[in-house]
Amino acid sequence: MRCLFIVNPVAGGGRAKRVWERIKGQLEYDRAFYTVLFTGYEGEAIKIVKRERDKYKAVIAVGGDGTVCEVVNGLAGSDTLLGVIPAGSGNDLSKALGIPIDPVQALKAALSGEVREVDLGRIDGRFFINVASSGFDAEVVEEARKTPAFLKPFSYLFAVIKCLFRTQKRSINLIIDGIQYQKEVLLIAVANGKYYGGGMMIAPMARLDDGFFDIIVVNHVGFLEIIRFLPKIFSGGHMKHAKVEHFKGREIQMLSEERIPVQSDGEILGHLPYKIEMVPRAVKILVPRE
Numbered sequence: 001m002r003c004l005f006i007v008n009p010v011a012g013g014g015r016a017k018r019v020w021e022r023i024k025g026q027l028e029y030d031r032a033f034y035t036v037l038f039t040g041y042e043g044e045a046i047k048i049v050k051r052e053r054d055k056y057k058a059v060i061a062v063g064g065d066g067t068v069c070e071v072v073n074g075l076a077g078s079d080t081l082l083g084v085i086p087a088g089s090g091n092d093l094s095k096a097l098g099i100p101i102d103p104v105q106a107l108k109a110a111l112s113g114e115v116r117e118v119d120l121g122r123i124d125g126r127f128f129i130n131v132a133s134s135g136f137d138a139e140v141v142e143e144a145r146k147t148p149a150f151l152k153p154f155s156y157l158f159a160v161i162k163c164l165f166r167t168q169k170r171s172i173n174l175i176i177d178g179i180q181y182q183k184e185v186l187l188i189a190v191a192n193g194k195y196y197g198g199g200m201m202i203a204p205m206a207r208l209d210d211g212f213f214d215i216i217v218v219n220h221v222g223f224l225e226i227i228r229f230l231p232k233i234f235s236g237g238h239m240k241h242a243k244v245e246h247f248k249g250r251e252i253q254m255l256s257e258e259r260i261p262v263q264s265d266g267e268i269l270g271h272l273p274y275k276i277e278m279v280p281r282a283v284k285i286l287v288p289r290e
């Protein structure tokens with residue numbers, strides 16, 4: 001059976017189109033049979049994959065984490081394999097799975113790699129593969145979405161600065177597998193994968209196939225402490241901070257009387273309350289052979 005490539009032409013600010021040209025050249029050189037479809041709007045990859053998945057051995061996403069997340073939502077529950085060619089701006093999932101950034105190397109893994117069964121999180125009927133979170137980080141994503149088009153390259157920088165000045169505590173009732181905790185937080189991240197936000201290692205201990213979420217609670221810290229704290233997330237150094245707690249669990253609920261946004265894999269879903277469930281080994285991903 002042949003493979004279906006799903007290319008998001010806007011991923012990585014257009015990088016995915018250039019990556020696809022290299023992949024196409026290689027496929028033609030190899031005289032491979034394949035189908036390619038380009039996404040035309042947000043959410044289309046889910047529809048295409050649901051419609052087409054049973055005709056193919058593998059669906060290969062050419063794009064960033066948003067594209068992969070949509071393909072995963074189209075594939076979940078089917079036996080069709082997922083391949084990933086990183087072509088976005090962040091590529092957090094590829095980093096966690098050891099998929100190379102070089103398109104031809106990544107193609108090799110997608111066509112002849114080994115299969116790894118990976119867990120998914122489910123929130124509000126939607127699957128995520130990396131991280132769902134609530135608090136400061138979700139506020140930054142929400143704020144960045146409002147940035148006018150001409151300021152887009154700086155949208156996250158502006159959003160971080162704006163959100164830094166909202167130094168209020170966020171009061172969240174966190175329930176992990178039935179045990180309740182009342183927390184005053186900066187953010188709570190429910191991690192399936194290690195990375196989010198373009199290389200931030202929010203949960204260094206997270207494994208994509210252990211059947212558990214790693215829940216990172218960053219308790220409330222003041223303005224200056226946030227500025228010292230944020231850069232440490234890139235290396236995982238934040239875990240040593242006295243205000244950071246780590247839990248493991250499979251069913252997580254977050255409730256609040258405040259209007260606190262929730263994001264999963266970089267998309268704003270809405271505001272608390274939300275319930276997050278673990279779906280073990282729900283997708284089969286082609287990764288490089290060891």
Ligand SMILES: Nc1ncnc2c1ncn2[C@@H]1O[C@H](COP(=O)(O)OP(=O)(O)OP(=O)(O)O)[C@@H](O)[C@H]1O
Nearest residue numbers: 011012039040042063064065066067088089090091
């Ligand atoms: N033709 C299109 N026009 C506009 N948006 C699209 C189109 N096709 C897909 N999308 C949307 O583009 C969004 C961004 O894609 P993606 O996340 O893959 O790239 P990225 O943001 O550059 O990378 P990363 O998430 O790894 O930083 C996705 O949410 C997807 O729904």
